[in-house]
Amino acid sequence: MVVLEPETAVHSKPLPELNGLNAPFLEGLRRHEFLVPRCRDCGDYHWVPYPACRTCLSDALNWTPVSGHAHLYSYTVVHRGLGAFAEEAPYVVAMGELVEQPRPCIVIAQLVGTPWQNIHIGQPLQIGFVDVPGANATSYRWVVRE
Ligand SMILES: [Zn+2]
Numbered sequence: 814m815v816v817l818e819p820e821t822a823v824h825s826k827p828l829p830e831l832n833g834l835n836a837p838f839l840e841g842l843r844r845h846e847f848l849v850p851r852c853r854d855c856g857d858y859h860w861v862p863y864p865a866c867r868t869c870l871s872d873a874l875n876w877t878p879v880s881g882h883a884h885l886y887s888y889t890v891v892h893r894g895l896g897a898f899a900e901e902a903p904y905v906v907a908m909g910e911l912v913e914q915p916r917p918c919i920v921i922a923q924l925v926g927t928p929w930q931n932i933h934i935g936q937p938l939q940i941g942f943v944d945v946p947g948a949n950a951t952s953y954r955w956v957v958r959e
Pocket of ligand 1: 867871
């Protein structure tokens, strides 16, 4: 995983609020770790956090660090962003399929660092962490893995 340059402008986008369901994930981001719930019964990885395994309905989930490596499953190019996102348009919102198995686990994030014209399905990706100064928070993006 890589750590991207911290945001330099005032952060004007919404930040998530910690709650019982997402706190392990958001605290992991601050440590530059990407954690997802993993089912102890069937082994599936899940995204986004949910109280039960989406495959077998077990509630035996553990927050598990993953490699942050993925392949581009799908993406869209946003040409008209809303509010604080407008100044970044055009930008890419990507679905990355984590390399961890047994079943596909898709994580959605903005893909940065590569012009949208050079993006293609199947491209190797990795998670990049972006610290948000003054907010004691860290966000994440997809970046193309070299
Ligand atoms: Zn399960």
